[in-house]
Amino acid sequence: MKKPANTILMLPAITILGAFFVVPLIWVVILSFLTSGPTGEVQNQLTVSNYARFLTDSYYLQDLLLRTIRLAAIATVFSVAIGYLGAFVIARAEAAAQTWLVMLVMLPLWVNLVVRTLSLMVVLGRNGPVNQLLVGLGFADRPLQLLYNETAVIIGMVQVAVPFVVMSIFGVLQSIPRQLEHAAMTVGATPLSAFRRVTFPLSLPGVLAGSVLAFGINVESFVVPILLGGGRVRFMSVAAYETATISNNLPFAATIGVILLIVTMGMLGIYQWAVRSAGRSTAVLQAS
Amino acid sequence: MHHIGVRNIIKNWGAFSALKDVNLDVREGEFLSILGPSGCGKSTLLRIIAGLEEPSGGEIFIAGQNVTLDPVWKRKIGFVFQNFALWPHLTVFRNVSMGLELRKTEKAELYNRVMEALRMVQLEALADRLPAQLSGGQQQRVALARAIVLKPAVLLLDEPLSALDKNLRQDMQVELKALQQTLGLTTIFVTHDQEEALSLSDRVVVMNKGVIEQLGTPDAIYNQPVSEYVAGFVGEACFFEGRIEGNGQAKTLRLSDGTAVPIRGNGIQVGQSAVAFVRPEWIDLNKLDISLSPGSPQGTIERLMFFGQSSDYLVRLGDRQLRVKYKSDGPRLAPGDTVALCCVARVLPGNGAAS
Numbered sequence: 308m309k310k311p312a313n314t315i316l317m318l319p320a321i322t323i324l325g326a327f328f329v330v331p332l333i334w335v336v337i338l339s340f341l342t343s344g345p346t347g348e349v350q351n352q353l354t355v356s357n358y359a360r361f362l363t364d365s366y367y368l369q370d371l372l373l374r375t376i377r378l379a380a381i382a383t384v385f386s387v388a389i390g391y392l393g394a395f396v397i398a399r400a401e402a403a404a405q406t407w408l409v410m411l412v413m414l415p416l417w418v419n420l421v422v423r424t425l426s427l428m429v430v431l432g433r434n435g436p437v438n439q440l441l442v443g444l445g446f447a448d449r450p451l452q453l454l455y456n457e458t459a460v461i462i463g464m465v466q467v468a469v470p471f472v473v474m475s476i477f478g479v480l481q482s483i484p485r486q487l488e489h490a491a492m493t494v495g496a497t498p499l500s501a502f503r504r505v506t507f508p509l510s511l512p513g514v515l516a517g518s519v520l521a522f523g524i525n526v527e528s529f530v531v532p533i534l535l536g537g538g539r540v541r542f543m544s545v546a547a548y549e550t551a552t553i554s555n556n557l558p559f560a561a562t563i564g565v566i567l568l569i570v571t572m573g574m575l576g577i578y579q580w581a582v583r584s585a586g587r588s589t590a591v592l593q594a595s
Numbered sequence: 596m597h598h599i600g601v602r603n604i605i606k607n608w609g610a611f612s613a614l615k616d617v618n619l620d621v622r623e624g625e626f627l628s629i630l631g632p633s634g635c636g637k638s639t640l641l642r643i644i645a646g647l648e649e650p651s652g653g654e655i656f657i658a659g660q661n662v663t664l665d666p667v668w669k670r671k672i673g674f675v676f677q678n679f680a681l682w683p684h685l686t687v688f689r690n691v692s693m694g695l696e697l698r699k700t701e702k703a704e705l706y707n708r709v710m711e712a713l714r715m716v717q718l719e720a721l722a723d724r725l726p727a728q729l730s731g732g733q734q735q736r737v738a739l740a741r742a743i744v745l746k747p748a749v750l751l752l753d754e755p756l757s758a759l760d761k762n763l764r765q766d767m768q769v770e771l772k773a774l775q776q777t778l779g780l781t782t783i784f785v786t787h788d789q790e791e792a793l794s795l796s797d798r799v800v801v802m803n804k805g806v807i808e809q810l811g812t813p814d815a816i817y818n819q820p821v822s823e824y825v826a827g828f829v830g831e832a833c834f835f836e837g838r839i840e841g842n843g844q845a846k847t848l849r850l851s852d853g854t855a856v857p858i859r860g861n862g863i864q865v866g867q868s869a870v871a872f873v874r875p876e877w878i879d880l881n882k883l884d885i886s887l888s889p890g891s892p893q894g895t896i897e898r899l900m901f902f903g904q905s906s907d908y909l910v911r912l913g914d915r916q917l918r919v920k921y922k923s924d925g926p927r928l929a930p931g932d933t934v935a936l937c938c939v940a941r942v943l944p945g946n947g948a949a950s
């Protein structure tokens with residue numbers, strides 16, 4: 308009954324989404340099948356040569372695409388581990404403290420990403436607190452090179468993704484009644500095994516949602532690999548940017564973008580499938 | 596010998612004290628109900644016995660051992676939660692088997708014991724279902740099977756039937772009692788349903804605001820309450836206040852309006868002021884011969900309520916209304932009739948003040 312009214316109400320949103328998201332996306336996809344001339348002008352001639360170039364060159368395939376996926380995946384594992392811990396601590400804190408802890412987690416999101424990443428560079432820098440601590444405590448003879456390598460990029464990506472992971476897992480943990488753990492303890496489970504057998508399996512939907520989110524964010528990273536990688540760590544989005552600006556080859560940049568998009572969508576698809584096949588618990592949790 | 600001992604248990608939440616020096620002995624194999632209004636501390640007491648809550652003071656004994664410092668998972672108890680608290684991601688079988696898995700029970704024995712427990716609650720056919728695929732009554736049975744499969748020393752039930760509708764509830768009451776007797780389990784049953792408490796229990800505890808008001812058999816609780824609170828909470832009661840008069844055996848309570856009510860009770864002393872109460876089914880209404888019961892309180896019938904096997908008359912008595920219960924073949928009275936109340940009221944001990 309309300310359907311027609313709803314559609315009308317949603318029309319502005321659909322229009323805006325279409326104009327600013329779908330149309331440019333379609334244009335990028337078309338662009339990726341064109342080529343650019345010697346001076347960078349786009350030539351209106353459909354071809355798959357861009358894709359052929361990307362997929363046959365081990366530099367693009369191995370050094371760029373696989374590295375991007377690998378770094379994003381590693382960062383996702385750490386983000387989820389750290390995020391789970393954070394979410395758990397917040398979920399078990401007293402109600403009054405919870406509000407503050409959630410604010411604390413969200414706080415970084417209000418700071419510009421570039422600023423945040425730059426401050427991380429200070430922290431990891433040659434004379435930064437981390438190096439001073441390592442040298443001061445005698446773990447290292449002289450300051451270590453913590454910047455401009457893959458580790459730095461991973462740390463940066465983790466820093467970006469963790470708040471999102473915390474929030475998605477916290478939501479699920481919050482919805483699991485504590486009584487379920489108490490019930491396990493009444494049949495002889497220690498708090499640890501009660502967690503392992505009850506709370507953790509029930510929180511898996513949150514873990515899955517958090518990892519999808521983290522991977523999506525990480526794989527699209529741009530500021531982090533540029534600043535923390537210092538040009539030495541190749542990354543898809545950075546390569547797309549450089550191809551478009553420095554090499555002045557818009558169609559090939561579009562190709563890199565589309566391939567990144569396909570990979571991301573593919574990973575999300577696999578995840579969705581995994582969630583659904585392991586999803587009996589998800590459905591049950593929502594049903595009860 | 597007592598099987599569960601509660602000694603001087605105190606529980607404070609900040610400045611609020613939920614339990615004030617509670618003492619209780621539960622005998623081996625006994626079915627004991629804790630009855631009281633919402634918020635009086637029933638669940639808190641049960642959870643302290645289970646170890647799910649820490650007392651602010653006092654001690655808990657189970658089977659002669661001081662378990663006050665033992666965590667839940669070391670106390671040999673079975674616990675049934677008000678909303679069952681089944682694990683939604685595990686099948687009925689796994690819900691029941693978890694306790695045995697944690698004890699590393701050997702596979703064949705585990706299977707046999709789980710199926711035996713499920714058979715006791717008539718659920719062996721549904722072993723592979725998930726809790727969400729069960730009705731409320733079936734979930735309740737799973738919770739019960741989960742609690743008894745470990746053969747616990749004591750069974751603690753926190754309003755286990757309150758989520759069920761009335762018919763199912765009555766069936767489950769019978770089953771629960773039968774199961775408890777077969778297994779000889781020492782059982783504490785928390786409820787705020789007085790009929791449930793009276794009909795199932797060997798003894799009943801009536802609690803009020805963190806204090807035990809009375810502990811006794813259902814009969815004693817109903818017929819010889821120790822305070823106005825218990826008399827009013829367990830069953831319906833109409834109270835009379837007055838001064839005790841007497842000539843020989845027959846003693847009466849002279850009310851302020853000049854009428855008198857015959858009374859009985861222990862330690863009645865002529866001249867004292869006292870509070871007495873009557874139950875709706877103790878009263879006889881007398882229409883024709885008001886002259887035969889001179890001095891009895893008189894009232895007017897306001898309403899007749901027919902319940903099938905019984906009928907209630909609502910009688911206006913001065914500024915209050917009281918209920919009189921009859922079998923349906925009782926006297927034929929109509930609204931507007933003036934009646935005399937014939938009854939023997941029971942005097943509450945200690946002037947009816949809370950003891």
Ligand SMILES: Nc1ncnc2c1ncn2[C@@H]1O[C@H](COP(=O)(O)OP(=O)(O)OP(=O)(O)O)[C@@H](O)[C@H]1O
Nearest residue numbers: 608611613631632633634635636637638639640787
């Ligand atoms: N975690 C808590 N923090 C503060 N107060 C609490 C807490 N748990 C219980 N209380 C208080 O202690 C009192 C007793 O609670 P309890 O749950 O034992 O009541 P109950 O008799 O079981 O009531 P009901 O019949 O409603 O279940 C209540 O007044 C309640 O508000």
Ligand SMILES: [Mg+2]
Nearest residue numbers: 637638639753
């Ligand atoms: Mg309660």
